[in-house]
């Protein structure tokens with residue numbers, strides 16, 4: 222097969238209908254962010270938006286900005302902007318808190334709705350915070366609720382009538398494998414189980430249709446593909462059909478039907494806003510909103526198409542240039558089953574990840590041996606795929622990865 226050259230990749234960039242989107246981002250010269258699945262890049266508009274929020278809305282508007290700058294409604298306003306990205310309807314998505322906290326809210330509400338049942342079910346390999354939140358809720362219930370975590374291949378058999386809630390992540394954080402949301406939700410619901418989907422690695426990357434899947438709850442991250450900034454607020458999805466019965470156990474004053482009545486008895490709002498707890502973190506909300514607004518310039522279908530093209534190119538180039546160095550593709554080979562990152566396993570994965578970071582390539586490492594490369598079509602170019610693979614090749618060819626300094630395990634990977 223003919224070798225793909227750097228010039229070929231540059232030609233692909235020239236024909237890229239989404240190339241204009243890169244201009245929207247702050248892109249430090251010479252650095253390639255292959256970790257947008259962990260922390261998205263900084264949109265230029267966010268710098269202006271935060272300046273406005275800080276100088277005008279906070280500096281001058283002060284407390285008036287809760288009403289005059291739209292701060293108070295921001296959780297629902299931004300939620301309504303995220304809704305079309307995940308197949309939700311208006312009034313079904315709320316931006317608040319962190320993904321972990323929203324997981325807890327969803328788990329607590331769903332287990333209360335199915336209170337004659339006792340099992341919180343998930344699968345091995347789910348993101349740890351999902352499992353930890355189940356464990357915390359089990360402890361809080363004095364072990365009335367029991368967690369059950371099964372190997373993925375046993376999941377469908379584990380859908381029994383004792384299960385109250387099934388919690389799954391749609392896109393696996395290590396391998397990027399996409400689960401069949403519609404099929405699993407249907408099988409679980411046939412047994413009366415309520416299903417919560419963690420969309421942290423899906424939202425802004427792949428097409429998601431919560432309505433078609435009839436999902437019961439969902440949560441997701443703002444700082445990955447939505448480019449909402451470090452520690453950006455997260456979101457929770459509750460379909461209209463559950464909003465009157467689903468209870469927010471973190472029943473803070475902002476979810477009250479009339480927070481400024483300062484009643485001493487909790488009465489939840491009749492809408493998704495009952496899933497608010499406390500005061501929105503406005504600097505984070507502002508940054509997230511400008512990240513989410515960028516999605517109005519394109520469509521998830523167009524982004525997904527380019528993501529697949531970039532990922533396929535990356536995998537071919539890795540085979541072409543690094544085929545002899547012991548990398549194993551840890552993501553599905555079928556592009557339709559693989560979401561927004563490509564994972565390779567390598568026994569020296571950690572040292573290689575550190576060595577390429579020295580060459581201005583940001584990726585990440587997941588224990589025990591996974592190198593993850595985020596494929597974010599909004600700002601990555603075809604030529605970036607070439608340059609990243611060339612840097613990996615150089616690190617392998619010269620043995621640069623084999624330095625003592627790269628063998629020291631960093632606390633954060």
Ligand SMILES: Cc1ncc(COP(=O)(O)O)c(C=O)c1O
Nearest residue numbers: 319320321348350390394419421
């Ligand atoms: C699937 C999944 N859920 C949740 C989280 C993180 O939750 P939080 O934002 O609360 O730290 C991550 C972070 O990478 C994740 O991959």
